[in-house]
Amino acid sequence: MIQESTSSSVMVVGDLNARIGTHQGTPVSKDHAGKFEMLIRAAKDIKVDTNGKNVIEMCEDNSFTVLNGRTQSGGDESYTFKGGQAVSTIDYCLINGMWHNRIDDMQVVPETFSDHLPLAIQIDLRAQPNPHDNKLLPKLQWNDRYRQQYRAQLEQKSERQDCQPEAPNIETLTNWIKIAAACMQKPTHYTRKQPWFDSECHRARQRSMITWKRSLHTGNADEKREYQEANTAFKTMCRKKRTTTIGIWSLK
Structure with a gap:
């Protein structure tokens, strides 16, 4: 459904x-x-x-x-x-x-x-959807083996910042965390949850998720329309792949 x-x-x-x-x-x-x-x-x-x-x-x-x-x-x-x-x-x-x-x-x-x-x-049916109210929080992969390396990088950047006249802003701190956590980030590979879910479905799903997050962040009508088109394309592809696979099984 x-x-x-x-x-x-x-x-x-x-x-x-x-x-x-x-x-x-x-x-x-x-x-x-x-x-x-x-x-x-x-x-x-x-x-x-x-x-x-x-x-x-x-x-x-x-x-x-x-x-x-x-x-x-x-x-x-x-x-x-x-x-x-x-x-x-x-x-x-x-x-x-x-x-x-x-x-x-x-x-x-x-x-x-x-x-x-x-x-x-x-x-509350009177409430109007606010695209900025449901932004996803950024999520980074964590691997405890790299804890010391992660900490050392943050401390190094913090020591350099101590020489600066102004305190770092949120964007700077976020960037530090992303850089320090880079050693833990691995390229994600899709998992074949269904026999018909192939790399083409995976790419379509990725595009749908990317456009969805972008539409939430900007609230732009064109971005929302792009997400709806990408999401519809992904679901249509999944239906076709699933139907084709079931059809092949039935023939066998």
Whole structure:
């Protein structure tokens, strides 16, 4: 459903039968402090199972934010399943796109209509999407083996800065971190999650993600249109590849 959706803003709510532990989903920026009280998710259920790993992967692939354990009313990330002595969190609300700006609150309601507790989500339909409210935080790969090298580079740049009359600004500090962390960054290779997902699909997905991030950053209408075209092209390609592969299997 997500792959075939033409919308850049999706909300997934319900029983995913998955335990994702303390996984954070896409990090929420400080711009969301008014909406999401908990920038770091709270989680009572810390176990991660096989289905949970698949959900985590889906969140990363589609830039979903896991809303459980982030909001004011749901800050303690209550269990959503209670069956006998067993308790767990397997029901979630995942959001991306404009929903970051329109969700006011979410909580697990202590009603025992079944062994699953309902999720109550408060949505402000009057709020206008703000492209600058859902920027992704930059994420660098970390490898503990390079900790000392990373630290030495930062200290070296800091010592040089001590000779300057002015303190470094945010852009300068960010650039220092990127340079110091360069030794940890490895070229990413696509993982064939489905038999039909080939390098052509991977390139189309990369283009879709790049244009999406650029449209969020600029808020430009042309950039948004470019993202929608790239995203539609990617999903159309995936549908064709999947259909062709299933067709070949059927003939065999």
